[in-house]
Amino acid sequence: MEEKVIICKDLTKRFGEFYAVNKISFEVNKGEIFGFLGANGAGKTTAMRILCGLSHPSSGEATVAGFNVYKQQESIKKNIGYMSQKFSLYENLTVLENIEFFGGVYGVPAAEIKKRTTQLLEQLGLTAEAKKFVGALPLGWKQKLAFSVAIFHRPKIVFLDEPTGGVDPVTRRQFWDMIYAAAAAGITIFVTTHYMDEAEYCNRVTIMVDGKVEALDTPANLKTQFSADNMDQVFYQLARRAQRSGD
Amino acid sequence: MKQFLAFIRKEFFHVFRDKRTLLIMFGLPVVQIVLFGFALTSEVKDITLTIVDHARDVNTRQLIGKIKSSSYFIVSEAPLDDNGIADAFKKGRSRCALIFPANFGSDLQHGGKAQLQIITDGSDPNTAKTVINYISAITTAYQQEVSPAARLPYMIVPETRMLYNEEGNGSLNFIPGVMALVLMIVCTALTSVSVVREKELGTMEILLVSPFQPLMVLIAKAIPYLILSLANFILILVLAVFVLNVGIKGSILLLFLESMLFIITCLSLGLLISNTTNSQQTALLLSMMGMMIPTMIFTGFMFPLENMPLIFRYISNLIPSRWYFLVVKAVMLKGLGFEYVWKETLVLLGMTTAALAVALRNFKTRLS
Missing domain, CATH: 3.40.1710.10 (abc type-2 transporter like domain)
Structure with a gap:
């Protein structure tokens, strides 16, 4: 039996009469790349905020890395990494300073920060740029660095909120290579995206419509189920049922 | 604690790399002192x-x-x-x-x-x-x-004395005012902008997902500005003493502690502003319009409060710098001790607690 790192059961978030997230249930396995899709306003972000320990659900159950989302938000935060659609490093800090800062915030010991930093810079081929301001790096590099920083403290799960927005196809491909490497190392990847070709890279995909999970399976099975040639068609079939408008 | 230090270190990098911030921080007091001390003198000569x-x-x-x-x-x-x-x-x-x-x-x-x-x-x-x-x-x-x-059968000859300022040095009244003004601008504007900047860049989200407590984020953001403001306060004092020849009559320690309290008041206001807005421009505008102009008008160092209509005098009671101004005047110029300024201190303390409480509560509710 595979280890479950995220378990959601009937998870609901209500704002007044509005159900942003309506009784969603799913499980994510360790080391899995779990795609979380949905049109704008479908409730992706709200669900993700709950799982990251930023917001309390209205009802339902969920555990992340074995911790309860109601009571153990602080423990959850220690065990996850997060990278957002907006660029998430400090532009007026150098590459090195950014790594040191986030390492420090997550409580990685100083000696360990040093060791991992050297390793990381080598892997990324950024050793020469270590003392350059992040603002001076090309966008593709920034995204790769941001991802590396998000998993720097070796979290169990990393949440990626539209990580490849505005990046060219070649860099996106390289970015996904990094994601695969992280997953191979046992880090669970929870990723939202608007690019349907990226959905194909995921082990399993969830599609949310109007706050509910409408589909959950491997990309191959979903294509069969909806008799579609690609994920784009699957997504379109589901998304056009939506009653809500995007935000 | 280590997390805290990492955060503060990062915050100092931000300040020292941003020329604009540095200019506001340390250029402003110098310009203000020179302006108020030399250009804006009320003496009429020549x-x-x-x-x-x-x-x-x-x-x-x-x-x-x-x-x-x-x-x-x-x-x-x-x-x-x-x-x-x-x-x-x-x-x-x-x-x-x-x-x-x-x-x-x-x-x-x-x-x-x-x-x-x-x-x-x-x-x-x-x-x-x-x-x-x-x-x-x-x-x-x-x-x-x-x-x-x-x-003459009768004659009244008034013998006048100007207590605390026998030689009629016009800078005397301005120094406490400039101190209040500069600290207010620096603390309120820079803190609010620095918090809002993180929101704008999206880095606030990253900080909130980290195990770093949200409250600690606010405190860690405020501490570098507290330290810089104290440095600023010392700079103003040095300028006052050596450039404008205004002596410090009372206890420097008391002055320092009272200034620290006032700085914390301003930092709390800055945090309060940063909670209500999401753009740096709005934050700056709010700090400037909401804090700087009332400070200039209602503190009493430019326009005497006694001459204002009653309603404005009531309003002036809400301005923190008005109380700080009184404290600085009493301690620095008159050499009075804490027993003469405890009331003003209490008012400042009350304002700080209120502002901080509202700021922290807002910050929490925004999270959930």
């Missing part, structure tokens, strides 16, 4: 005075000599022509004229009553009044010289 002397006797000569020897006037003596005076006023050569009638001396000696005329430029009423005061003071002094007090 007034161009035209004297028309129709009498040309001993008394007028002596009186003119006295006026000339005072440092306030640049005297020019016009020909015996009243049109010449009007001309001098129109062309701006003169801001004041003094006219002695033909028999000034004999009136004074025989009639016991002589007249002279002072004409001033009323388009600048403050200066005009000051000029009249100067000339009246000189003539009164002269009158006492020529007709000794013994000859």
